[in-house]
Amino acid sequence: MSQVPLSWFLVLSALLFALGVAGFLFRRNIITVFMSIELMLNAVNLSFIAFAYQHKDVSGHLFVFFVMVVAAAEAAVGLAIILTVFKNRATLNIDDISSMKD
C-alpha cells in the first residue's frame, strides 16, 4: 500500500488541469494550444488512475486506455487540420484564423 494519500494525486491532477486550461486560453500558437489539450487529458487520466488504485478496481485503467485511444485519434486528425490550415493560410496564429466568424 502506497503511503501517498489520494488527495495529493487529486490536487496534482487539479493543478495540471488548471495549467492546461491556462495554456489553452493564453497561447496564440495553435500547436501549443493543442499541447495544452494533451495536458488536460493527462490530468484527468491521473485522477482516474488514482481512484482506480484506491478502489482496487481495474475499470479506471480501462477508461484511461480509451481516453488515450481517443487522444491518439484526436492528435492525428487535429494535426492534419493544422497542416491544412498552414498550407492554405501560411499562419498558425489563432487570432488570424477567424474566417468562420466573419
Added chain:
Amino acid sequence: MIDTVLFYAFALLVLGGGLATITLRNAVHCAIALIVSLLGVAGLYLLQQAEFLFAVQIVLYVGGIMLLFLFVIMLVNLDQAARERQFNRQWVVAVTAVAVVAAEIGYFLWRGKAAFHIAENALSPASALGNTEQIADSLFSEYLLPFEIASLLLLVAVVGSVVMAKKRI
C-alpha cells in the same frame, strides 16, 4: 517514505514540464517540455501500480503522439511565430476562467474529502493476476463493445487525416 520522495520527484517533473509547455516561446521546446511532463505522469502511473498504462503512456504518448507533434512542427514554419507575441490580449478573461476552474475543482475536492478513504477501510484482496492480465480480462469481456468502437474510431481517424493532409486523393 520512498513513495513520498518519488511522488514529489514525479510531481515536480509533471508540473515543471507543464509550466514550461505553456510558457516557452519555441514550439519545439514546448514539445520537449510536454514530453518531460508526460514522462512524469508515466512515473506516477508506475507508482500507482498501473504497469500496463505506464508502458502505453511511454509508447503511445511519448513515442507516438509527441513524435507526430514534432513532425508537424518540423513541417510548418514557426520561425516567424516565435518572434511574435506569444499570449493573446484577453488575459483578464483567461485569468478569470482559470481561477474559476481551479476554485471549482478545489471546492469539489474539499466537499468530497470525506469520500477519499473509502477503499482504505474496505480493501478487497489483491488479485493473484498481474495488472496487464486483469486489464486484458476486463477489456475482452466487459468492455468488448467499446474496444471495437475504439478500433473503428482509429480507422476513421487514419482515413480522415490522410484525406485532409493529402493534396489530391
